[in-house]
Amino acid sequence: MTWILLAIFILGAIGFVLGRRKALSSADGDARILHSLPIYYGTNVTLLTMIPALLVLGLWLIIQPMVIDNAISNVIPDRIVAESGSRDLVMTEVRRLADGLDTAVARGAFTEDEAGSLRTEFTDIRARLAEVGVALGSDVEPEILVAAQRFREMNRTGSSVMIGVVLTLAALGLAYAYVRTHRDLRARNAVEYVILAVLMLASTIAILTTVGIVLSMLWDTRNFFLLYPWQDFFFGLEWRPSFEGGSELGLLPLLWGTIYISIIALLVAVPIGLFAAIYMAEYAGKKMRGFAKPLIEILAGIPTIVYGLFALITVGPLLRDYFAQPLGVGNSSSSVMTAGIVMGIMLIPFVSSLSDDIINAVPQSLRDGSYGLGATQSETVKQVVLPAALPGIVGAVLLAASRAIGETMIVVLGAGAAARLSLNPFEAMTTVTVKIVGQLTGDTDFSSPEALVAFALGLTLFVITLGLNIFALYIVRKYREQYE
Known part of the structure; x- marks a missing residue:
């Protein structure tokens, strides 16, 4: 070849x-x-x-x-x-x-x-x-x-x-x-027609790939619901798969773990990332910005398995020894809090970089008008820049939330694999992505509901993240309509 x-x-x-x-x-x-x-x-x-x-x-x-x-x-x-x-x-x-x-x-x-x-x-x-x-x-x-x-x-x-x-x-x-x-x-016309055809082909391949993924999940999800009642899947409170029969495949414990960990991750990532973006865009000098921004973005290049090991070896034992055990709320280093904090650290560059770009896109004329009316720099940032950039920042946060919902390795090593409904952040829980991996690995019978449930979980996760992305795009477009 x-x-x-x-x-x-x-x-x-x-x-x-x-x-x-x-x-x-x-x-x-x-x-x-x-x-x-x-x-x-x-x-x-x-x-x-x-x-x-x-x-x-x-x-x-x-x-x-x-x-x-x-x-x-x-x-x-x-x-x-x-x-x-x-x-x-x-x-x-x-x-x-x-x-x-x-x-x-x-x-x-x-x-x-x-x-x-x-x-x-x-x-x-x-x-x-x-x-x-x-x-x-x-x-x-x-x-x-x-x-x-x-x-x-x-x-x-x-x-x-x-x-x-x-x-x-x-x-x-x-x-x-x-x-x-x-x-x-007319050689230029012929070459441009070919380039246009190549671009259209690339777009078509991307669209067809998405359609193929959705159709494959829909087909196997249909096969799953032919074998397992959809009411028990969407409203079940227990997750106990057994390839020998008698499985309970309730979605709610997995969905709760996914949402719980994602919320904690966003509570860590959004304030730190947003404040870092405000500092770099409005207060930092050129030298400091040129130094700090690449350092923050390095976090985005670290493999998630490294974050998972950091959660397993460092953050988990630290939270267990200094918080969970003294407070009597847990004895395990694997917990929702461990995975949430480490995942939040991973999401900081996503929130920071996107918010920084959005804040820099706010017209300078708005700042100049605020300064002309006698406002200080902090008042301008709080009352002019942030309101103008808020829809874009919300879109960035929602995109970061989509990234958090789809994370797997950090959850596997930091939060454990227990599917439960609990409000205690120091208990081990799991997410939808972890169980998708678990149901499709090992010696599995792909005609059984215990294996096909992975496709139903994947389709559910796909719909959730798609909804978040559509909502983020809607907010960004609405922002553009208001300020253009």
């Missing part, structure tokens, strides 16, 4: 040079009489050389595995499928064995012809593969080996044909674009 892409890019570079040169040649070297700048002629040849070839290459890489898997799957005896439990498991073994044959050929255990035919005894094949570190399972049968041979052969043939088709298409595109190149060609 690396060599194919390199060849396409080389042809594209050659096309750029040839296209630019021909355009100038058709204008007798005078670029002023060209319709477009010379660079557009070269770019036009490059795009016509590379884009069709890359599109065909991408489609080929998607379609070829499906065609080969379908062809190989149809020749595998039903007996082997029944013994393995599913055709997918058999195909996984076929691919693994095909990779093993490639490894054996690369290490000299077989020639390419021997890997394609392998007329020797199956026991000898197993031994020769073992010599190069490719161990076959005891349940691998000769029919699997034959399927792996066919799989390799079809892959090799398909890859060879793909190389020929893609490179031929690139060469034809280069020749076609080169022949069309002349001084009256």
Whole structure:
């Protein structure tokens, strides 16, 4: 694949040079009489050389595995499928064995012809593969080996044909674009149409990805509610999943833990982040601002697992030893307060940076008018700047809340995994995201409600965060309507 892409890019570079040169040649070297700048002629040849070839290459890489898997799957005896439990498991073994044959050929255990035919005894094949570190399972049968041979052969043939088709298409595109190149060609228009198409494609992919995520969650959530009553899920007060049956999958304890931890995190992040933003925007000098702002934003680059370890090792024991135990309200280092404080620290740069940008966007004329009326700087900040920036600040806080609701690692290490309804902030609780991870890890039966509940939890969380984001955007837009 690396060599194919390199060849396409080389042809594209050659096309750029040839296209630019021909355009100038058709204008007798005078670029002023060209319709477009010379660079557009070269770019036009490059795009016509590379884009069709890359599109065909991408489609080929998607379609070829499906065609080969379908062809190989149809020749595998039903007996082997029944013994393995599913055709997918058999195909996984076929691919693994095909990779093993490639490894054996690369290490000299077989020639390419021997890997394609392998007329020797199956026991000898197993031994020769073992010599190069490719161990076959005891349940691998000769029919699997034959399927792996066919799989390799079809892959090799398909890859060879793909190389020929893609490179031929690139060469034809280069020749076609080169022949069309002349001084009256509207090269700039053609290049801009292609760029517009690429931008539209990128937007479409982003939209389709979102639609695909939502549809996948909706489908599995529908399957969950076919197996478990929706009333018990949305209004249940207990969370006790059991893959042996008799599960209680109530959402409310998880939702309460999520909201409780997020509220504490916002109580930490919003005052600190907002005050830091006001100081940097209104009071700090250029040197102090250039020093403090990057330091605060470093917090946003720390991995959440590091925050989780900080909560587990430092903050949790500190709160337990100096607050929870002396007050008699808890004995565990894992608590809502631990996760909330550490998550609040993580959210400080989100609130601070967004609020700082919003405060700086307030027109200077509002400040000057306030100063002209005799107000001090603190009075101007309190009575003019903050009211003008308030809708944007609220939007920043809501976006930070969405980030808090979706956090997982800090909660796992700082708050524990207990699903309960309690007002005590020094007790261990858990959130929706933690249980999504828990229900989808390990040996799970994805046809059971205990596994499918993760999709219902994910859809619920998606709706909550989507609502917060829409509300934040609504506030920001309303602010723009008032002050523009």
